[in-house]
Amino acid sequence: MLSxxxxxxxxxxxxxxxxxxxxxxxxPSAVLVPIIADGADLSFLFTxxxxxxxxxxxxxxxxxxxxxxKDLSLEHAALRECEEEIGLSKSKVEIVGMLDDLSVxxxxxxxxxxxxxxxxxxxxxxMEVESVxxxxxxxxFDQANLKVEKRERxxxxxxxxxxxxYGEPIWGATAHIVKNFCSVIADYKxx
Numbered sequence: 001m002l003s004x005x006x007x008x009x010x011x012x013x014x015x016x017x018x019x020x021x022x023x024x025x026x027x028p029s030a031v032l033v034p035i036i037a038d039g040a041d042l043s044f045l046f047t048x049x050x051x052x053x054x055x056x057x058x059x060x061x062x063x064x065x066x067x068x069x070k071d072l073s074l075e076h077a078a079l080r081e082c083e084e085e086i087g088l089s090k091s092k093v094e095i096v097g098m099l100d101d102l103s104v105x106x107x108x109x110x111x112x113x114x115x116x117x118x119x120x121x122x123x124x125x126x127m128e129v130e131s132v133x134x135x136x137x138x139x140x141f142d143q144a145n146l147k148v149e150k151r152e153r154x155x156x157x158x159x160x161x162x163x164x165x166y167g168e169p170i171w172g173a174t175a176h177i178v179k180n181f182c183s184v185i186a187d188y189k190x191x
Contacts, residue, residue: 011097031064087123
């Protein structure tokens with residue numbers, strides 16, 4: 001059974017892949033991968049983006065965004081964005097690790113930061129976020145909920161992941177981050 005301890009221990013021992021942004025071709029950004037413990041169940045907290053945002057209109061995502069000049073670190077950027085998007089206070093966040101960096105076609109280099117948070121009444125920034133919802137992490141470990149599609153990007157075929165665990169698919173960078181999370185946990189539990 002998945003627990004906060006297993007998640008924390010697996011991330012503590014995980015050697016994540018870091019993409020070196022040597023030529024500054026990507027915009028550094030970070031997302032928080034928020035996990036809510038509600039009794040024995042652990043859930044991811046997701047946002048659905050509005051159709052008014054510049055990139056990834058209407059998509060399901062983790063809260064986060066680009067690194068600003070005033071940000072001291074990627075963690076700071078993710079926490080600042082979470083507060084702006086859903087009213088999550090930094091004092092309610094326990095960061096437990098990071099997952100693999102991910103570059104996306106929109107030009108962002110995303111660093112996923114995994115954290116435990118408490119459920120609360122979310123203060124949603126309606127200009128950026130249409131809604132906030134939770135999905136049990138256990139659903140993402142069920143391979144029946146995962147579909148993989150091959151797409152061409154930069155002359156290479158890449159895997160695009162889709163999770164069907166909600167009213168609409170969770171796909172793209174968000175699904176890639178979830179898949180990375182599930183792989184890290186599964187690898188840790190095998191050892």
